[in-house]
Amino acid sequence: MKFGFFDDNEKEYVITTPKTPLPWINYLGCDNFFSLYSNTCGGYTFYKDAKLLRLTRYRYNNIPTDTGGKYFYINDNGTIWNPGWQPTKTELDSYECRHGLGYSRITSSKNKLKACVTAFVPLEDNCEINQVLLTNDSTDTKTFSLFSYVEFCLWNAVDDMTNFQRNLSIGEVEVDGSEIYHKTEYRERRNHYAIFAANQKADGFDTSRDAFLGAYNATDDPAVVNSKCSANSIASGWSPIGSHHFNITLKPGESKSLIFVLGYIENKEEDKWESLNIINKKPAKAMLSRYSSDEQVTVALNNLKDHWNQLLSKYVVSCKDDKLCRMVNIWNQYQCIVTFNMSRSASYYESGTGRGMGFRDSCQDLLGFVHLIPDRARERIIDIASTQFEDGSAYHQYQPLTKKGNLDIGSGFNDDPLWLIACVSAYIRETGDLSILGETVPFDNDESKTASLLEHLRRSFDYTLTHLGPHKLPLIGRADWNDCLNLNCFSKEPGESFQTTGPSEGPIAESVFIAGMFVKYGKEYATICHELNDFEEEVRALAAVESMNKAVLESGWDGQWFLRAYDANSNKVGSHECTEGKIFIEPQGFCVLAGIGVEEGLAKKALDSVKEHLDTKYGIMLLQPAYSKYYLNLGEISSYPPGYKENAGIFCHNNPWVSIAESVIGRGDRAFEIYQKTCPAYLEDISEIHRTEPYVYSQMIAGADAVFHGEAKNSWLTGTAAWTFVNVSQYILGIQPDYKGLVINPCVPSGFGDFTITREFRNAIYYISIKNEHNTQKGISKLIVDDKEMFSNLIPFEKGKTTYYVTAIME
Numbered sequence: 161m162k163f164g165f166f167d168d169n170e171k172e173y174v175i176t177t178p179k180t181p182l183p184w185i186n187y188l189g190c191d192n193f194f195s196l197y198s199n200t201c202g203g204y205t206f207y208k209d210a211k212l213l214r215l216t217r218y219r220y221n222n223i224p225t226d227t228g229g230k231y232f233y234i235n236d237n238g239t240i241w242n243p244g245w246q247p248t249k250t251e252l253d254s255y256e257c258r259h260g261l262g263y264s265r266i267t268s269s270k271n272k273l274k275a276c277v278t279a280f281v282p283l284e285d286n287c288e289i290n291q292v293l294l295t296n297d298s299t300d301t302k303t304f305s306l307f308s309y310v311e312f313c314l315w316n317a318v319d320d321m322t323n324f325q326r327n328l329s330i331g332e333v334e335v336d337g338s339e340i341y342h343k344t345e346y347r348e349r350r351n352h353y354a355i356f357a358a359n360q361k362a363d364g365f366d367t368s369r370d371a372f373l374g375a376y377n378a379t380d381d382p383a384v385v386n387s388k389c390s391a392n393s394i395a396s397g398w399s400p401i402g403s404h405h406f407n408i409t410l411k412p413g414e415s416k417s418l419i420f421v422l423g424y425i426e427n428k429e430e431d432k433w434e435s436l437n438i439i440n441k442k443p444a445k446a447m448l449s450r451y452s453s454d455e456q457v458t459v460a461l462n463n464l465k466d467h468w469n470q471l472l473s474k475y476v477v478s479c480k481d482d483k484l485c486r487m488v489n490i491w492n493q494y495q496c497i498v499t500f501n502m503s504r505s506a507s508y509y510e511s512g513t514g515r516g517m518g519f520r521d522s523c524q525d526l527l528g529f530v531h532l533i534p535d536r537a538r539e540r541i542i543d544i545a546s547t548q549f550e551d552g553s554a555y556h557q558y559q560p561l562t563k564k565g566n567l568d569i570g571s572g573f574n575d576d577p578l579w580l581i582a583c584v585s586a587y588i589r590e591t592g593d594l595s596i597l598g599e600t601v602p603f604d605n606d607e608s609k610t611a612s613l614l615e616h617l618r619r620s621f622d623y624t625l626t627h628l629g630p631h632k633l634p635l636i637g638r639a640d641w642n643d644c645l646n647l648n649c650f651s652k653e654p655g656e657s658f659q660t661t662g663p664s665e666g667p668i669a670e671s672v673f674i675a676g677m678f679v680k681y682g683k684e685y686a687t688i689c690h691e692l693n694d695f696e697e698e699v700r701a702l703a704a705v706e707s708m709n710k711a712v713l714e715s716g717w718d719g720q721w722f723l724r725a726y727d728a729n730s731n732k733v734g735s736h737e738c739t740e741g742k743i744f745i746e747p748q749g750f751c752v753l754a755g756i757g758v759e760e761g762l763a764k765k766a767l768d769s770v771k772e773h774l775d776t777k778y779g780i781m782l783l784q785p786a787y788s789k790y791y792l793n794l795g796e797i798s799s800y801p802p803g804y805k806e807n808a809g810i811f812c813h814n815n816p817w818v819s820i821a822e823s824v825i826g827r828g829d830r831a832f833e834i835y836q837k838t839c840p841a842y843l844e845d846i847s848e849i850h851r852t853e854p855y856v857y858s859q860m861i862a863g864a865d866a867v868f869h870g871e872a873k874n875s876w877l878t879g880t881a882a883w884t885f886v887n888v889s890q891y892i893l894g895i896q897p898d899y900k901g902l903v904i905n906p907c908v909p910s911g912f913g914d915f916t917i918t919r920e921f922r923n924a925i926y927y928i929s930i931k932n933e934h935n936t937q938k939g940i941s942k943l944i945v946d947d948k949e950m951f952s953n954l955i956p957f958e959k960g961k962t963t964y965y966v967t968a969i970m971e
């Protein structure tokens with residue numbers, strides 16, 4: 161069952177009912193100012209950091225769910241309704257929500273009054289615009305009231321939810337015509353405030369939540385909207401809000417537009433005013449003047465659309481599979497940008513107060529983003545590397561505003577260091593910019609301890625090498641990619657947090673997954689050394705990779721598949737000898753994509769085992785059989801009920817690893833089958849089962865052991881976005897950025913047909929046509945670049961050349 165449809169021309173998903181199985185959201189904002197925006201106008205806004213600088217309040221665990229947003233209420237002759245249906249939930253005569261790239265538009269009508277709300281964050285300013293267009297579609301003149309409503313958050317979202325003894329006395333506002341200033345904290349910090357303004361003279365306003373709602377009412381029944389009369393309240397403490405009231409009369413067929421701006425202003429140091437609590441309104445007024453007319457708003461929205469179209473033009477495929485095209489050309493890349501911006505901080509499932517930027521998460525997000533805005537990727541790499549410690553280990557997370565490592569979580573996840581090599585190498589492959597390796601980067605953000613980025617990479621590499629266990633496999637520490645595989649966590653007591661207990665470096669538990677990573681990214685590190693003509697280091701690195709490869713073959717192979725790990729007592733994890741958790745997905749995918757066991761024929765065996773033991777119609781499960789009870793020696797993984805999350809859920813993130821691995825051994829049919837199973841566009845028809853947005857990936861789909869097999873959870877912020885894009889763009893469609901140019905190496909299913917790709921790479925455009933007359937699954941036999949036949953599958957990059965016409969023949 162569907163709840164909408166894709167409009168590929170407009171690059172929009174069109175939701176046709178407000179009653180989607182879960183809130184289906186969008187992200188507004190590109191750089192610093194962001195809003196989460198649901199199909200019922202729910203969501204919240206923040207500047208840079210969802211924990212520290214939150215503009216509007218949002219209650220997770222709310223009932224009904226997703227109430228809290230930027231709302232508009234209409235009182236049309238006693239019928240009170242919202243264009244986005246929530247919070248009054250008055251039945252609408254028509255409803256449509258279009259989530260586009262960086263904007264959303266909700267259009268609905270009731271009793272022949274139409275309301276169209278367009279929400280977006282313009283490129284140039286730290287604000288969200290809500291343009292409300294009202295049209296009288298009836299044959300009579302209509303007189304009605306429109307009210308706006310936002311509830312301010314007192315900036316620090318954690319304090320806002322907890323420190324009531326203080327909060328309820330600190331709220332301050334100021335009203336200047338239709339401009340409502342939220343000044344809480346200004347008295348103390350004098351550097352930032354929020355503004356919520358309308359572009360026309362309002363007939364009334366409110367800034368006190370109690371006055372607007374009425375002491376015992378919720379947002380579904382505001383007293384002021386009922387009475388059609390604002391209280392003109394000035395909040396002092398309690399809960400400040402912003403609300404405007406407009407009395408509107410429209411003749412038949414007539415329309416009226418109103419523009420609301422919710423903005424964030426940060427004073428420059430020199431603008432800080434010395435006198436008590438007087439805000440400098442100039443920058444706010446200047447910002448409002450840029451969005452005071454419909455023409456200005458249209459220009460700003462068109463600029464935003466151009467920005468997105470330009471970004472998405474960097475990789476465009478054309479083939480006969482529409483679903484693949486819409487995911488590759490629009491939604492997958494869009495989600496890569498959102499995950500790059502948010503890491504795992506703010507979604508409808510990540511509260512914005514817990515995790516900031518994950519070290520491994522951000523490194524992986526970058527893999528799907530680097531072709532879009534390489535300069536921002538460069539900046540991010542430096543931020544991430546600055547949270548690394550001198551011994552090569554790293555803070556697991558850092559705060560986006562301060563960019564400082566998060567002390568509560570600390571370090572000790574032993575896969576983290578290697579992800580730095582992954583993202584730096586992806587950046588260099590994309591840009592050819594080796595100069596990044598010479599950048600001076602601090603350790604732990606301490607400017608007195610610095611080294612080149614190359615040295616950071618060396619320490620990443622050596623961290624693994626110097627932390628090997630009894631089988632010469634890497635020590636897992638607190639966990640590797642699988643956060644919940646806490647093999648050194650045997651001291652945890654029930655009820656204690658998993659991530660803060662346990663030694664930061666475990667005694668001897670080892671990870672075959674990290675071994676796979678080391679082989680993959682150790683080779684990358686060696687190549688980087690080669691590019692820098694440091695052959696001695698290259699040889700050292702390759703020798704270490706070779707030993708690791710050997711260690712995996714000797715101690716990491718279980719007979720039919722790769723072992724997952726050894727626990728702290730050197731017992732096998734992910735072996736046929738185990739009673740539960742006999743086979744895990746991660747090492748099968750990663751060892752094979754690293755090339756381990758390919759020559760020996762083990763790779764094929766491992767992938768066949770994945771198909772036999774882990775596959776379902778909704779994707780590949782993380783492990784089987786699921787853990788049926790809690791195991792002290794395994795930790796959080798066994799705390800989940802069978803079929804959910806890391807305990808045998810279909811973790812979408814590592815499905816593409818297996819798909820890539822299949823393409824490494826040339827099985828295009830299977831690689832594509834895996835790609836399709838978790839790909840949202842192919843799941844649109846079963847939205848009632850899948851439940852999350854059909855235009856973006858979710859972190860997890862419940863596995864075969866789960867009560868609700870096939871139900872997805874935690875949409876949007878997942879490394880699945882980046883890895884799937886790497887998979888489909890580089891391995892299935894086969895356009896691989898390499899140090900010396902672009903390599904063409906597709907692996908497609910039979911019947912896929914010919915396809916073309918337009919790819920921007922190092923400031924040049926490549927028009928690539930791939931012909932597949934004979935239904936070949938893997939590789940090309942001929943490559944012609946600008947009428948010249950090449951001798952390999954590499955299109956050598958030529959400095960200064962701006963256009964490449966490429967034909968590749970698969971045979």
Ligand code: BGC
Nearest residue numbers: 642643644658659796805806
């Ligand atoms: C959660 C896991 C999650 C992990 C991410 C854990 O605390 O329980 O489900 O995947 O954190 O870091």
Ligand code: IFM
Nearest residue numbers: 518520521641642643644
């Ligand atoms: O690898 C992690 C990621 O860092 C956060 N989400 C869950 C993944 C698997 O545990």
